[in-house]
Amino acid sequence: MGANEIEAPDTNISYTDAIEYWTGVPATVDGVLGGFGHTTLPKTDVKGSITFIKRISRLYPEFEESGKKLGARGCDVGAGIGRVTRDVLSKFCSKVDLVEPVVPFANQISTELERKNLLDRLGNVLQIGMQDFSPEPGKYWFIWCQWCLGQLKDTHLVDFLERCKTGLQKDGLIFVKENNTSTLMDEFDSTDSSVTRADLSFRRIFDEAGLELLQAEIQQGLPHGLYPVRSYALRPKKDS
Numbered sequence: 001m002g003a004n005e006i007e008a009p010d011t012n013i014s015y016t017d018a019i020e021y022w023t024g025v026p027a028t029v030d031g032v033l034g035g036f037g038h039t040t041l042p043k044t045d046v047k048g049s050i051t052f053i054k055r056i057s058r059l060y061p062e063f064e065e066s067g068k069k070l071g072a073r074g075c076d077v078g079a080g081i082g083r084v085t086r087d088v089l090s091k092f093c094s095k096v097d098l099v100e101p102v103v104p105f106a107n108q109i110s111t112e113l114e115r116k117n118l119l120d121r122l123g124n125v126l127q128i129g130m131q132d133f134s135p136e137p138g139k140y141w142f143i144w145c146q147w148c149l150g151q152l153k154d155t156h157l158v159d160f161l162e163r164c165k166t167g168l169q170k171d172g173l174i175f176v177k178e179n180n181t182s183t184l185m186d187e188f189d190s191t192d193s194s195v196t197r198a199d200l201s202f203r204r205i206f207d208e209a210g211l212e213l214l215q216a217e218i219q220q221g222l223p224h225g226l227y228p229v230r231s232y233a234l235r236p237k238k239d240s
């Protein structure tokens with residue numbers, strides 16, 4: 001590296017450090033939400049996600065039709081204890097597969113769903129990292145990735161999204177809901193060995209992965225002092 005070159009933040013990511021960190025965190029909503037489980041954050045987040053999916057369904061009726069015609073199987077990536085499946089995806093999907101590499105979190109998923117009488121929605125729990133996840137072609141109506149993509153290096157994220165594209169049924173979508181930095185720069189966080197990406201970085205990565213951005217929306221009403229959180233709805237580019 002030359003004297004004037006700055007190391008890209010994602011080069012600091014270590015997948016083993018990340019798993020070590022998350023394995024030491026309590027398998028609770030408070031744990032997966034970094035201590036914000038008892039604030040207004042979970043309710044606000046869930047409400048915002050449900051409204052976003054409904055809006056996308058209204059704006060892109062072919063997406064809604066796809067779920068009705070071809071099946072409503074969803075995939076929750078970096079699922080933690082299954083909070084998003086329990087509170088959001090179960091309202092739209094008949095079955096959900098969950099990808100979560102941290103053993104105590106993956107083990108907690110069925111308990112969380114059982115508490116809300118939602119065990120019938122549980123598909124497969126895949127105890128692997130996103131970097132090793134290759135969905136079956138055409139399997140999913142939609143794939144939801146929330147607060148986890150920062151765990152991947154840029155090149156692995158592009159590859160992961162490319163594979164997710166092939167995992168979608170016709171007119172299926174990928175949803176991403178992630179923190180954004182408030183600047184144009186990505187930031188490395190050594191606590192969980194992740195990066196927080198700028199909105200522009202995400203848009204560049206989506207483009208490289210052959211995804212068209214349909215809609216993006218900032219989550220309103222979160223507690224002060226947090227990063228802005230943005231939801232993105234994406235579909236494969238026509239020519240990809």
Ligand SMILES: C[S@@+](CC[C@H](N)C(=O)[O-])C[C@H]1O[C@@H](n2cnc3c(N)ncnc32)[C@H](O)[C@@H]1O
Pocket residue numbers: 015018019022032033034077078079080081082083084099100101102105128129130131146147148151152
């Ligand atoms: C902030 S939590 C979010 C959990 C869940 N998406 C939610 O919103 O409740 C981050 C999650 O990413 C998971 N994770 C970390 N590295 C991962 C990887 N390489 N592949 C998939 N998930 C990963 C962690 O174990 C943790 O469950």
